[in-house]
Amino acid sequence: MKKMLVLATSALMLVACSEKPGYEITGTVNNPALEGKCVYMYPYGDAEAAPIDSAVVTNGSFAFKGTQDSAVLRTLKFSEEVVPRSYGPAGESGIFTATFVLSNAKLQATLDSLSDVTGTPDNDAVAAFRKEIRSMRAEQETLVAALKSEDEAAKREAEQKYDAIDRAVVDKAEAFIGENINNALSGVVFYSFRYELPEDAQNQLVAKAGDVFKSVPGISQIMERLENLKTVAVGKKFTDFPMKDVNGKDRKLSDYVGKGKVVLIDFWASWCPPCRREMPNLVEVYKQYKAKGFEIVGVSLDSKQEAWEKGINDLNITWPQLSDLQGWKNSGAALYYVNSIPHTILVDKDGTIVAKNLHGEDIEAKVAELLK
Known part of the structure; x- marks a missing residue:
């Protein structure tokens, strides 16, 4: 009997060792109108790609399971017929859309007007960054009424505060990218702030970035533009037209x-x-x-x-x-x-x-x- 118990235990260990590690994504959708709809998982950065997987929203929740050979960027979203494509402010995805690093881990996703995926250091870092800039942008919202004021002095003061917050958000993004330069998601953040980040800051970040960052879709086009900008850089003669x-x-x-x-x-x-x-x-x-x-x-x-x-x-x-x-x-x-x-x-x-x-x-x- 003892011998049989040892053999059974050994068999269980062999089964456990043969199982591949996998990922589990448990998610919530904060909109009853999306009950029964499919959430799709896509490769990030390829508008023509077919979905890799799908999950039905049931009682406000959905789940994905699978295995992943290496960490990759993925996007969770609904079909455009269900949730029309939208664009969030720099650093954010569209509504009910989340881009994240998929690896063999347990991840938690929240799809809402502002969405996040957490559960690994890379994803957690971006979620924390987004929380900070959301708070800063919420402060901007308190200035909207003053921006429409007929009192020119009050309006001008509100404009200055609004612009100062804009600059602070960009500074926060630059610091985050620099501190997380080997996180693929920092490349996503970099791409989304490409219009706001100063040219010299972009050059400095690209110079210190490695292959993970540079391989993010869209980064190669930014690098090409930065190279082109050298023809009209500070210190060059102006270009006539x-x-x-x-x-x-x-x-x-x-x-x-x-x-x-x-x-x-x-x-x-x-x-x-x-x-x-x-x-x-x-x-x-x-x-x-x-x-x-x-x-x-x-x-x-x-x-x-x-x-x-x-x-x-x-x-x-x-x-x-x-x-x-x-x-x-x-x-x-x-x-x-x-x-x-x-x-x-x-x-x-x-x-x-x-x-x-x-x-x-x-x-x-x-x-x-x-x-x-």
């Missing part, structure tokens, strides 16, 4: 730049809220320094003449304006690899780029320094 002014007259950027004045090239559009918030600051800097050798050249990414002209009038813009009315296909923006606006380039009296993407008080400080 022809374009019509608001009256339809043919102009060149060189009509204004490299003529002995400090020039701010401002890529903007009348439909761009951050551009409009920044414009009162540019109006004040222009008034203060125009007579001292400062010029601004606006390059509008508008596509309609009427909207462009109305924006100029509404925002009290009095400096030269250029546009080809091609929207995001603006030829000048393409030469300077502009992928978000407002985008500013400060050029010295000789036509050398001395700073990029200055905003707010930083513009006035740099202009004052150059005009000493």
Whole structure:
């Protein structure tokens, strides 16, 4: 009997040892309307990929089980017929969508307007980061009423606080990515903040990143853009281009730049809220320094003449304006690899780029320094 017990125990141990380690994902969906719908698991970054697996939402819950040879990026979401595609703020996925690192571990997923997956150090780190920036953005929401105030002083104060929080969120993202540079999810965060992170910060992060980070979908395109940006980097001479002014007259950027004045090239559009918030600051800097050798050249990414002209009038813009009315296909923006606006380039009296993407008080400080 004792011998049989030993043999039975040995057999159980052999079975246990032969079982492959696997993953278990237990999830909740915080929306009764999604009861009975399928949650799908997709490879991250491939819009054409078929789902790898699916699970039905039952009593607000779902589950996935399987094995994974190595850690990979995956996305949980519903079909677009059930939950239309949406885009969250930088650092977040769309609603009821979560991107995470899948490995052989027990993971917990929450799908909601803001979603997370936890259960491993890499996933937990990103969830903690998102919690921090969500709190910061919640503070921005308290400023919305003041942003619409007819009290100009209160409105301006709210705008400054709002922009300061924006900058703090970007700083937090830069720090997180740098501290988690070997986490594939930090590459996802990097990609989502590609429009907000300063060019020099992006270069520094890429320089210290390894293969895990660089293999994240989308990172290679960012690296290519950063390489291209070296042609219009600080220290390079400005790149000229022809374009019509608001009256339809043919102009060149060189009509204004490299003529002995400090020039701010401002890529903007009348439909761009951050551009409009920044414009009162540019109006004040222009008034203060125009007579001292400062010029601004606006390059509008508008596509309609009427909207462009109305924006100029509404925002009290009095400096030269250029546009080809091609929207995001603006030829000048393409030469300077502009992928978000407002985008500013400060050029010295000789036509050398001395700073990029200055905003707010930083513009006035740099202009004052150059005009000493």
